[in-house]
Amino acid sequence: MTGKLYQKLVKNLTTKETKKFNAWLEEFHSIDIAEVLSELSDKELLQFYELTNYENMAIILEQAEEKTQVRLLRLIELEDETKLFSQMSTDNLTDIMGNLPFKERKELLNRMKNNKSGPVSNLLGYDTESAGGLMTTEYIALNEGLTIAQVLNKIKTIGITTEVIDTIYVLNDNKLVGIADLRNILAADEKSLLRDVTDYNVVSVLPNDDQEEISLLVAKYDLTAIPVVNRKDQLLGIITVDDIIDVIETENTEDMFRMVGVSEEESVHSSLKNSIKKRLPWLIINLATAFLASFTVGLFEDIIAQVVALAAAMPIVAGMGGNAGTQTLSVVIRGIALGEIDLRENWRFVFKEIGLGLINGAVTGLLTGIILYFQYGNPYLGLIIFLAMIGNLLIAGLAGFLIPLFLELIGVDPALASAIFVTTATDVFGFFIFLGLAKMMLGFIS
Amino acid sequence: MTGKLYQKLVKNLTTKETKKFNAWLEEFHSIDIAEVLSELSDKELLQFYELTNYENMAIILEQAEEKTQVRLLRLIELEDETKLFSQMSTDNLTDIMGNLPFKERKELLNRMKNNKSGPVSNLLGYDTESAGGLMTTEYIALNEGLTIAQVLNKIKTIGITTEVIDTIYVLNDNKLVGIADLRNILAADEKSLLRDVTDYNVVSVLPNDDQEEISLLVAKYDLTAIPVVNRKDQLLGIITVDDIIDVIETENTEDMFRMVGVSEEESVHSSLKNSIKKRLPWLIINLATAFLASFTVGLFEDIIAQVVALAAAMPIVAGMGGNAGTQTLSVVIRGIALGEIDLRENWRFVFKEIGLGLINGAVTGLLTGIILYFQYGNPYLGLIIFLAMIGNLLIAGLAGFLIPLFLELIGVDPALASAIFVTTATDVFGFFIFLGLAKMMLGFIS
Structure with a gap:
């Protein structure tokens, strides 16, 4: 399936025109490019890295196989890694860093800008199969006392970096009290308050909750994201539905395989x-x-x-x-x-x-x-x-x-x-x- | 699990205060109320229907079990059914109507306002396990030549009735040519054009495509919705991720069950x-x-x-x-x-x-x-x-x-x-x- 794209990519690697190469890359889905990366030799991978800008590279690397991620990171300088990582969302970054040796991970965290190393080192502490391990810290949470005009302004400024835009998390006294649907915010009068369009009936999970139970909640309530709070109802992060789909696929494979004594890590491609x-x-x-x-x-x-x-x-x-x-x-x-x-x-x-x-x-x-x-x-x-x-x-x-x-x-x-x-x-x-x-x-x- | 809520609900059914009852209902998730409905007797169900306003009733009925849906519809007048259905989104409405006898279905379609009966009777023609059977017609599709200011205006007006707000479908000459992320639209200059923030790399499916293949695409590309187009690239509808999750669960059950000769329709609750x-x-x-x-x-x-x-x-x-x-x-x-x-x-x-x-x-x-x-x-x-x-x-x-x-x-x-x-x-x-x-x-x- 990836054969043709592989050939095109290898042919393009010899170019010197970085800008044209990046424009060409953007014609494809990052996941398709990411799949081809695993077929490249170390030399080709390094060529690819040198041609690709940090923004594209970050998106593609996030979606690549674990092995390919580690292989590429081995090839490049620690300083470049830091730049690359600054382009990534915290949950993906955490997943990638979790695969690195402890020493390298620590050094990277030290080098990273403070606003990112904090959440990442927090996320690294949770079990990967728990809510904490799945969550991301890119969401919009606003105080219920804001006016709709203020809310819209905030959304315009920070919306671009968030993973979920259709749901705004509503806080009171730093506690999660409800959610507001962007549709209702857009339709509301600019002078009314966020609390007027807030749904105070919010389903949330605790950071140590198991991923299987979380996926049941998301499926039952048709959510596109579920918030993770601590025992004091403080919002720690959100889990997005794309990660939940991966959980459902994994858990289903697990059940079918374990029943007959096959490890859930096995696939038709295992050696x-x-x-x-x-x-x-x-x-x-x-x-x-x-x-x-x-x-x-x-x-x-x-x-x-x-x-x-x-x-x-x-x-x-x-x-x-x-x-x-x-x-x-x-x-x-x-x-x-x-x-x-x-x-x-x-x-x-x-x-x-x-x-x-x-x-x-x-x-x-x-x-x-x-x-x-x-x-x-x-x-x-x-x-x-x-x-x-x-x-x-x-x-x-x-x-x-x-x-x-x-x-x-x-x-x-x-x-x-x-x-x-x-x-x-x-x-x-x-x-x-x-x-x-x-x-x-x-x-x-x- | 639903025992307590059932008791509370039955107690509240004796009230005469419709408004208070509906306010009480809104404290709960519609799916939880929907689950309790199946435990009500016909008499209680009718009492419930009479107390609940059309908006709440539509949302709850959408999520109720098939059996309960048909049971309630049997209890009420055809005219009331039409009013109830006018509150529903086309995909859910199609699912519910698919369970009714042909004659009743036809009569309902005739009575419905024209703007809804068109999409519904179209959707009823598709196989329920195909893209056509899963799709909804509540989405926002705009011409690529509009300015961002015009786009924002349209979103404010029609956004409230759409199932997906974070993705806007971009048309040219009535054909689907790309998608625009609401985050980019909100961050863009109001005078620029929709085409400036459009991603022309769009993954779409045909109406007869099988649901299993569609779920693979949604999982691979981390989509929250996937557009359905005909062979001329005209947009027919979109499939939202909540329906895809149901597909994944069903298909997984199917594989595990069929392997050992169990029907996918069986569950622990089968008679x-x-x-x-x-x-x-x-x-x-x-x-x-x-x-x-x-x-x-x-x-x-x-x-x-x-x-x-x-x-x-x-x-x-x-x-x-x-x-x-x-x-x-x-x-x-x-x-x-x-x-x-x-x-x-x-x-x-x-x-x-x-x-x-x-x-x-x-x-x-x-x-x-x-x-x-x-x-x-x-x-x-x-x-x-x-x-x-x-x-x-x-x-x-x-x-x-x-x-x-x-x-x-x-x-x-x-x-x-x-x-x-x-x-x-x-x-x-x-x-x-x-x-x-x-x-x-x-x-x-x-």
């Missing part, structure tokens, strides 16, 4: 070495649980030796249980992520899972039983698998429902390897109930 | 009947594939009868393959959803999957082989499972990689039941290679 390092440990845990299932079968080796048909039929019981369990598991994990379910409030839902297991088990069990009866000509074998199927789909529903909610209750990510736990439960129980029933009714089937 | 109707068909498909695996084992019944240990060990090979395959599958499905992978461009990644299968298979196979050797005292049994494990994890990687990409290639959702296909492949092949090798080396293990 072979990295993929092995991330997946092998989970496969070894899975191996341990597979031995549990194998051990269960081993308990009934004498029965299987007498009725070998059992060996062929037993994977059906285990497999169907695993599938039904993963279905319930997915619905519950998603429900937890969307804040729709909580074990303390919704434990009654367990009865629905029991009903689901009984009915789905009875229908699929009946089908299987009939087929096995015709296949082996033995009605008791059909009866055994019918009963085993009901039992195992019941366990599947219970495990798929209770395991993630229990993990959530004890403070562990409910998605974490839960598919492995659920299928272990259905494998072990499935083999046990099927072969156990066969042992009890051995006289009828051998 | 037992609905859950059965949605899940049972997938379980029956899974049953068919389980019989395939069972049939494979059946081919080797004579071998199992001679070495019963095989029956206990075979679930390990199949289970490990299923898990490794689902790991790869999750990474690939997510990669497709995020637009990071395409079979035509990235088929070389298959070599990584082959490497991953060989190495993970060798490590876990070696562990399993050693354990089985000590368990049964037969080195050949260990060797067989070592080889089978390598083979099955290889198949797991290939199936997990190729099945979703192939589904994507032929235009089917890559997530659709792909976990069932992948585990069928690993079950069938796992049993086949393990028992097949055992048959070949029967002399050494019996």
Whole structure:
């Protein structure tokens, strides 16, 4: 996709006309240019840096991959870094600086103008997955006593450096008390006061709040930004919706991946070495649980030796249980992520899972039983698998429902390897109930 | 969560003071009130409707559940519906009207003031999962030749009814040519022209573009709204970021659910009947594939009868393959959803999957082989499972990689039941290679 742009860019790098080059750059979206940067060699990257003005360079660098950011910063002087950083918004700057070694970070902070190093070193102190780590300090906050004319004047002056313009944060005595919509400000009489157009019903978060909960609030209230306040209601920053979208994508990847034992850091572009390092440990845990299932079968080796048909039929019981369990598991994990379910409030839902297991088990069990009866000509074998199927789909529903909610209750990510736990439960129980029933009714089937 | 608010609301419904009631309502977020509405009886709902002014009612109804919307509309007169709808933005109105029976919809469109029924009946014609179905017609679009003073005047007049204020769409000859940031407009000289602050690099979509692709664009370019144009570049509407967040949540649920055969319409709150109707068909498909695996084992019944240990060990090979395959599958499905992978461009990644299968298979196979050797005292049994494990994890990687990409290639959702296909492949092949090798080396293990 970036192939053509890459070729054009490399061709343009040989130019001496800085101004023309920058005008050419501005024809493209900064993110598209940023993507191409990672394909450049160190030499080309330095050429690019020397041709590009600080303003363009800052915008492009903000959007580049972490690796490319660090690579470029390595290539240039500390003094140039400071100039580059002075063009960036504090939240992006903080993200980039977080990737640098501690010593370099400290030196840069010292060199930066005071008005920027303050917020950045504050932001660097928060967990990257918390409200504090996501927030930016570029917003407009004004006192509720100002007139609309004064407000408009302020917006004209400081609006250009802010990340969000459609919402003005309204303060009283240095505390966040409400928000004002720019639409209402523009439509209001110039002599009226900011408080006349203020909505005092403001949704805010605390700096240590988790990003997943924040994204739920933003989605629920259709916000374009959410303010972050401390316990005294003083405004510390705002989180903008573009960062929230990234959070939602990350959290969703995380749930889907963790469920099956894949690290959320993996992508199709991960190296072979990295993929092995991330997946092998989970496969070894899975191996341990597979031995549990194998051990269960081993308990009934004498029965299987007498009725070998059992060996062929037993994977059906285990497999169907695993599938039904993963279905319930997915619905519950998603429900937890969307804040729709909580074990303390919704434990009654367990009865629905029991009903689901009984009915789905009875229908699929009946089908299987009939087929096995015709296949082996033995009605008791059909009866055994019918009963085993009901039992195992019941366990599947219970495990798929209770395991993630229990993990959530004890403070562990409910998605974490839960598919492995659920299928272990259905494998072990499935083999046990099927072969156990066969042992009890051995006289009828051998 | 809504319990307290529900009690307060019901208590307030008995009041006769409409004005006070509406002032009380405005203390809360409309979405919170909307959530409580679904708990009201028909009688209470009508009481609520009669107390609430049209403006508040419109905002609350927009956010209520589909069921509650239809329930309320059933309770009130057609004429009142028209008044209520005149307060709503076109995209929300379109969504609500889409739920009504055709005849009622048509009658409403006829009754509505012409200036609104035009856009609404246009929007109703688009697929709800396309750009046309998501867009709203409340935006500001101005000619590039206007002066900043004229622009500011227009914004003050029409800004109050628009969904997005921070971006102004710039037209030339009725075509969308660029966007202007309100920050730049506010900071510009009043005598300069709109074209001086216009960014001519605009990302837009066509009305039939799919919502998933649109959400990728919005996430990539950090947009708060994306314009929808026809093939002549005429602006038809815009899609706002709050609707995009809903799309992202829906699409993510869809991928996670479809993979394991759960309908994207299911949630923890679905009724037992609905859950059965949605899940049972997938379980029956899974049953068919389980019989395939069972049939494979059946081919080797004579071998199992001679070495019963095989029956206990075979679930390990199949289970490990299923898990490794689902790991790869999750990474690939997510990669497709995020637009990071395409079979035509990235088929070389298959070599990584082959490497991953060989190495993970060798490590876990070696562990399993050693354990089985000590368990049964037969080195050949260990060797067989070592080889089978390598083979099955290889198949797991290939199936997990190729099945979703192939589904994507032929235009089917890559997530659709792909976990069932992948585990069928690993079950069938796992049993086949393990028992097949055992048959070949029967002399050494019996």
